[in-house]
Amino acid sequence: MPHDPDPPPAKRFKPGSVLFRLDKNKPRMLLPTKGSATSPIDVQRKRLPIYQAKPQLLNQLRQHHSAILIGETxxxxxxxxxxxLYESGIGRQGVIAVTQPRRVAAVSLAARxxxxxxxxxxxxVGYTVRFEDVTSFETKxxxxxDGMLLREAIGDPLLLRYTVVVLDEAHERTVHTDVLFGVVKAAQHKRRELNKIPLKVIVMSATMDVDLFSEYFDKSPVLYLEGRQHPLQVYYTKQPQADYLQAALVSVFQIHQEAPPSHDILVFMTGQEEIESLARTCRDISKHLPDSCCLMVVVPLYASLPPAQQLRVFRPAPTGCRKVILSTNIAETSVTISGIKYVVDTGMVKAKRFSPDSGLEVLAVQRVSKAQAWQRAGRAGREDSGSCYRLYTEQEFNQLAPMTVPEIQxxxxxxxxxxxxxxxxPDVMxxxxxxxPSPEAVRSAVEHLELLGAVEWKDGQVLLTALGKKMASLPLEPRYAKxxxxxxxxxxxxxxLSIVSLLSVDAxxxxxxxxxxxVLAARKKFSSxxxxxxxxxxxxxxxxxxxxSKEWCRENFVNSRNMGLVKEVQAQLRDICLKLNLKLESCGADTGNVRRCLAHGMFVNAAELQLDGSYLALHTHQPVAIHPSSVLFQAKPAYVIFNQLLHTSRCYMRDLCLVDADWLLDAAPDYFSRKLRPTKS
Known part of the structure; x- marks a missing residue:
């Protein structure tokens, strides 16, 4: 199993109206498509690089309790x-679990x-994702x-129904993945001690710090698979780009004017607003191109898009048209979109960042890591030779962090x-x-839970309180549970329950x-x-x-599938509340009580209006502003609580609720006696 050679050499292209030249005569090697007469699925499986390594690979996996498997996209x-594993009888006594960081990947991979x-x-073959279980007693x-396997571990810490756990896309290092590493490792050790059926752990990734993973999983062997199926050419800009969105636009149209119509383009961007703005511009420009240019079908892809529209990315463009997909990092891993010949990488991503000192978590645009950059590039080499155009210089690439900082940190x-x-x-610390995580982050988390009344210190140990035990039974952020x-x-x-359910699903x-x-006219009917x-x-x-009604959803610009999920989340939370003997009542039109309750549960996310008309987050005294999408954008309430901070040109509060100072003081008297402005009229 030879190691994949170094990433391909790169060329440079100059900024300006023409960013690069395409080599139209480059030889191409195309795999037959799924379901064609000449290539049934079995033939396709045998053409995959992994097939050549199958005997050696299975031999290694039989021998070891744990293995790290690196296989390029x-x-x-x-x-x-x-x-x-299943065909060779490895793990057949139980279920073979394959974890994925994203539900869309788990569902589409199971289907394939x-x-x-x-x-x-x-x-x-089946799948389990949040609020959807498509498995049976036959499922092997x-x-x-990874979040679903983690919840299963609460009821079964030894994961006894599983004989093999495959932790896929390990390089993504989501919080759930990192906690799962520890839980699966502990289950594996405990089962060995108790002479139970052994648990085999296979960690898979396209790119990651192999030494770190091997060391963590008891010096597991690292197995390398052959790399990419097809040649990939990478290009860099000659100069740094001041405006990556403008550079992306120019790049797309240069490719569009010079490449054959059947070659689709995938552009990596940071979020919905950027994507929709660029999509609009692309559509406008494409209408005014000469007849010699093929038609352009622009397809956005981001998490809050209705599923029916997300699925458009998988449909081939009409004959003679080029598909241009504008996506967040949702398209980086696992999900393969057919026809992608060119990738345009802006080099940016939107990621959460938490400051233990300030206690605030913000969503901010930042540079990708080298590992992410190679993941993105690999999207162009799945079915044919491809090209990746990086909208940054080779020097800038060399200065990127090797790996993405794990979300847990x-x-x-x-x-x-x-x-x-x-x-x-026993000892969470x-x-x-x-x-x-840093000691500061752990300390900040314990302080936060202490403020909420979820934990207490006893004999130098952090223990759950009665309230904390109830909070832990709700699969929610602590503030929502409280x-x-x-x-x-x-x-x-x-x-x-309705509000928390609405905040727990995608937009x-x-x-x-x-x-x-x-949209504005439709929203006005509901605005409060x-x-x-x-x-x-x-x-x-x-x-x-x-x-x-789906018709009602269409008329009011509401995502009907996500609203359906809200109902399912609410039903699940309602069941848990009934088990906890909570009294489930409605306040009807008296929404003042709803706001009072939100203030008591989410008081750490409070902000106060200043004399100059700006806002300060009370927990940190950091300047914040009301996001333009909020119904309170034109208002100036004295006190608000917010769900999230989004950091772009400034720090914006998202999802706000009007509250009274008295409610905040009542929620945490000692805390707010230090935070609130002392003189109030």
């Missing part, structure tokens, strides 16, 4: 390894493997999100600490993380920029001067009144 590792095994989805190959770990305590981990548990005191549990509102006026939480509640109440 396109090697076939994700779909083939589970099948090889079921197709290759010629079995209905949910039989031999199970794809699931840049997020608020309060929810992680609560979850670990619920798992019965010293949990065996592969990459430990808010739900407080809601019966304000006779508004029904409304709080339920859809805002197509081309129909801005219609009390803030975004009550506005969302009004929308959800109307949705339920309309019987969940």
């Amino acid at each position: 396109g090697s076939g590792k994700t779909t083939q390894i589970p099948q090889y 493997v079921a197709e290759e095994k010629r079995t209905p989805l949910g039989k031999l 190959l199970k794809f699931l999100t 840049r997020c608020n770990v309060a929810a992680v600490m609560l979850q670990l305590m619920a798992l019965g981990i 010293h949990f065996d993380f592969m990459s430990k 808010t739900i548990l407080l809601s019966p005191n304000y006779s508004c549990a029904d409304e709080i 339920v509102l859809f805002n197509p920029p081309a129909r801005r006026e219609e 001067s009390e803030g975004d939480h009550i506005t969302l509640l009004n929308i959800y109440r109307s949705f339920k009144k309309a019987g969940g």
